[in-house]
Amino acid sequence: MILCSNPKAQYLTHKDEIDFAVRRVLSGDQFVLGKNVREFEKEFSEYIGSRHSVSVGNGTDALCLVMRAMGLGPGDEVIAPSHTATATIAAITMAGAIPVFADVEPVHYTLDPLSVSQAITPKTKGIIVVHLYGQPADMDRIVEIARQNNLKLIEDCAQASGATYNNRRVGSIGDAGCFSFYPTKNLGALGDGGAIVTSDSFLADQVRRLRQYGWDENRVSQCAGYNSRLDELQAAVLRVKLKYLEADNAKRVSLAQKYKDELNQLSLEPVSLRAGCSHVYHLYVIGVERRDALVAYLKSRGIIAGIHYPVPVHLMPAYTLETSLESTLTNTNRIAKRVLSLPMYPELVESDQNQVVDALKEFLRP
Ligand SMILES: Cc1ncc(COP(=O)(O)O)c(C=O)c1O
Incomplete structure (x- = not known):
């Protein structure tokens, strides 16, 4: 797993x-x-x-x-x-x-x-x-x-x-x-x-x-x-x-670079990088069509993907304040249906990351 x-x-x-x-x-x-x-x-x-x-x-x-x-x-x-x-x-x-x-x-x-x-x-x-x-x-x-x-x-x-x-x-x-x-x-x-x-x-x-x-x-x-x-x-x-945070963050960055390089031919959108910033990849998130089918496919291959976040907070019953927000939060509503978080942690080994990449290629290649 x-x-x-x-x-x-x-x-x-x-x-x-x-x-x-x-x-x-x-x-x-x-x-x-x-x-x-x-x-x-x-x-x-x-x-x-x-x-x-x-x-x-x-x-x-x-x-x-x-x-x-x-x-x-x-x-x-x-x-x-x-x-x-x-x-x-x-x-x-x-x-x-x-x-x-x-x-x-x-x-x-x-x-x-x-x-x-x-x-x-x-x-x-x-x-x-x-x-x-x-x-x-x-x-x-x-x-x-x-x-x-x-x-x-x-x-x-x-x-x-x-x-x-x-x-x-x-x-x-x-x-x-x-x-x-x-x-x-x-x-x-x-x-x-x-x-x-x-x-x-x-x-x-x-x-x-x-x-x-x-x-x-x-x-x-x-x-x-x-x-x-x-x-x-x-x-x-x-x-x-x-003491190890900088080194751990550097490992996350190099894992992210590999995902980016390996997946760049597929029909998915990685989150864009902001100029002048360092991203520390708490999560490696991509946007994809047929997100839920992909999550299920990865799971069948022993890979657990996350969704951050499937329900925007304004649509949760506890926090729904104004229904009119639906029209102003266009990007939020679009993203919630597409985001998927790939395995990402400093100890993720190369062979496991390769398995994730291969599974994504199988599912997403045209
Ligand atoms: C963006 C964000 N804000 C706040 C929190 C709250 O942190 P905690 O779970 O330690 O209360 C979290 C973590 O769950 C988070 O991801």
Whole structure:
């Protein structure tokens, strides 16, 4: 069986170091928000190039807490793509704000700046831009829109740890960046985890309070908070994995290059690359006709393809706010029927990737 992502393989690659780090935590006496968490936060903010990093329980909480820290809440509209992980939108409603859906660009599949401009109303207070599949969105234009309209700009970097836009790491460009360390992510823990990065010291302090009941240093709640903390085991694992993130991302890039070279004669569309960016290929996504038949064919050959995402969030019963959106989210609706994610993880071996390529050629060759 060739999986779409494979966090177990990643663990086995670094098993000795991870096991050692885990044993050290177990022989210590602090299990939540301890030394490993502090060290990881320092190392991660240095890696991203932001002044602060505050770890939390998961990526959804990272988005929710940063919105709360920015003062976004009831009555405020936050613009986000519908073509994203449900978590992006769930976080907006968790913060009490109102999600407003914008379309994505037809070939890069990331937030379309024009659609964002059209979605702005007097109630708009923020934008969440998602660096989808590991590729940065059009930040120059989105930063400009946020600045002109006095909107908070949050980068959802859950899928893009290490990606760069004009030589800056994603997460360091907007007001804050939010990361997920879910096991399949490019930087994945062995459980849940997340972080907010920002160079705004006030914002970092606010998030630090919110993650623990709104407590100040005297354990007095100064605002109504949450419980969303990273534990020492996950932080210790993340410290090991962070050292290998660049090398792992480079492996993903070379696997992607091989897919691109091998599949370029077939009738499929790979996601286009944005100039001036590095894509870190959390997912290798193609657009194809007869997508569902292809998924079934691959499965019959022992290959598990993913679909990110089959139902745009604006069409999910929980988040359907306006049916009129159907006409404005044209690219979103088209893409949802065509996208397919091929196996992609640093440990994917050549013979397995060849099998994937061969199966695609058999199915798609005219
Ligand atoms: C784009 C995006 N945003 C947010 C999240 C939420 O992360 P988590 O699963 O850690 O809550 C994810 C991951 O599922 C994601 O892919």
